[in-house]
Structure formats: C-alpha cells, structure tokens
Amino acid sequence: MTEPAETTAKSRRRRWPQGYDPQGTRRALVDSSLHLFEQEGFDRTTLQQIVDGANLTKGAFYHHFQSKEDVLWQIQNEYLDTQIKAARAIVEQHSDIADQLRALIRLSLSGVASYRAHVAIFYQERRHLTGEHLRAVTEKRDELEALICGIVQHGIDAGKFRSNVTSRIVAFGIIGMCASTFQWFNPDGTMSVDDVTDQFCTLVLDGLVV
Template sequence: MTASERVGGRRKPDGYDPQRTRRALVDSALARFERDGFDRTTLQDIVDDAGLTKGAFYYHFDGKEEVLWQIQNEYLDTQIAQATAIVTGSDAPVEQLRALIGLSLLGAADYRSHVAIFHQERRHLTGDRLDSIIRKRDELEQHFRDAVRRGIEQGVFRSALNERIVTFAIIGMCASAFQWYRPGGRLSIDEVAGQFCDLVLDGLLA
C-alpha cells in the first residue's frame, strides 16, 4: 500500500474524493477563520466542522498556515486573472478603471469571507508564503495604478493627481465593502459599483 493510498495512516475508503475532501477542509477553515480568527481556531475545529479527521487534514495540508495561504491564493488568483483580462481587453483608461472597480466590488461580495480574512488574518502568514501573497497583491494593485497612470498621461485624468495616492484611495474604498455590503440589501452590488465608479471618475476626469 502506498502513501497516496492512505489518509492519516488509513487506507482511503472506496469512493474517496481528494478534491472534495480538500474543498471541505478549506471551506471549514474559511468559515472558522472569519468567525473566530486564525489564532482562536484550532485544527480540531476545522476537521470537526468538515466532518473529517486530523489524518485527512495532514494528508492535504501541513498546518493551519497552509490553509490560510490557500484561502488567500484563491481570492487573489481569481482577481488577478480577471483584472488582466480587463486591461488587455481595452485601451481606454476610463473603461479599464470602471471595470476594475466593478471587479473589486464584486470580489468583495462574491468572496466576502476571503476578503475579510485577507485583510484581517494575513499577518499570520510567514516566509515564502507571505512573500508570495504580497507579490500577488502588488500585481493586482499595479493594474489599477497602470490605468490611472495611462489616464493621466493621455490627458483623460487631471494631471495634478498622484497615481500612487489615487490607486491606494480607490483600492481602500473598494476593499472596505466587505465590512458593510450585504446581499439582498436595498442596492445590488452592481448598483453600488456604479455609484463608486461615478464617485471616483468625477474626481479624476480632467
């Protein structure tokens, strides 16, 4: 019997689905980290909520930090892929920035728990894992910054603007949405995104 045939020292049961098991563990950790925080969440909490064992956990992850890293990657990888598609699909800075703001707000709604954990629990990552998340965060932010810079260079946005300050202001405003936006409220996320875009662009346009 090979190690890959075992979970926690036991033979995998017939019909064992490693992807489903891994997903269950990530989802369990996601809910726990958001509710209780990384420090207060125990490994036993995660496996109990997932209906699994510690053996199953260690088959997929080396510890809580790796699960936290996985959660961060899920959100950032999705955002980066979509942001890249936005900036390569249009040369117009206004269209790019409007789409990027919409993407960020939709991310805060669709990945609310991921975003909350990204901002509140990222400090628990260390070493190469932390470095990789910072690189991805910077890559995502660069798409916003490039759109702002192009708008200034093309005379579409006001020349007195500092692209770095503008970028941080936009991202900070969008990132805060996870704290107050709730699906089913008076405004849909698309309506919120529209108002955010109007607010930002009114302050940028030359």
C-alpha cells in the same frame, strides 16, 4: 449510555460513497477553515475545530496541508488568483482607460460579494502569514495594485486624468474604498453590486477625468 469518545469521533468522519475524493476532502477543509477564520479568527481557531467542521480527521488534514498557515495561504490564493486573472482580462478587453477603471472597480466589488469571507480573512488575518507564504501573497497583492496604478498613470500621461494627482495614492484610495465594503455591503440588500459600482465610479471618475 454515553458513547466512547473514539466511537463518536469515528462516526463523524466523512464517508465517500463513490470512493475517496481528494478534491472534495481538500475543499471541505478549506470551507471549514473559511467559516472558522472569519467567525473566530485565525489565532482562536484550532485544528480540531477545522476537521470537526469538515467531518474529517487530523490525518486527512495533514495529507493535504502542513499547518493552519498553509490553509490560510490557500484561501488567500483562491481570492487573489481569481482577481488577477479577471483584472488582466479587463485590461486586454477595454481600450478606453475610464472603462478599464470602471470595470476594475466593479470587479473589486463583485469579489467582495462572491468572496466575502476570503476578503475579510485577507485583510484581517494576512498578518499571520510568514516566510514564502507571505512573500508569494504580497507579490500577488502588489500585482493587483500595480494594474490599477498603471491604468491611472496611463490616464494622467494621456491627458485624460488630472495631472495634479499621484497614481499610487489614487490606486490605494480605490482599493481601500472597495475593500472596506466587506464590512457593510449585503449582496441580498436593497443595493446591488452595480448600484454600488455606479456610485463609486461617479466618485472616482468625476474626481479624475479632465
């Protein structure tokens, strides 16, 4: 005998043995969205799919998020906030310009390995952000770009990098090269993050260092 849809839906709801866990609920919704946005795309993912994937209800979703776009914004923030914090630390910890650039390239590649779904969604689905969400994410993206651009310009001004290059173009080249790895890099494959970092740094620094 087939169970009524209402009974089936109730049986899927997540239960918290130790009581309601708001952070766990929010995390489950974000993780479900991460998987679906990467596999299906933002447009084709429904709210019902998100809550089903998290074993939750639409009521739980709207308790934490206003819309699918709100979750997308949260996903973008998770990735960008982590990268910005680590990038600032790199600039503070390394005094040598080449070492700063090398560490930032490794950070970008490590980000792809650790946050592959975040990176894929950032580049493929960011266009769905609007208004304040778009403005906030754009500001954070610009901050990361400015950090790399500033390091390259500092190297040019100090006479350590070639003077016949434009820092902004070099920065965009580095960002694009690193970002594209989400399409092909496999952290469990034959090459490690360090292996790819070494080859990328050879390409970039051999072309920059005087």
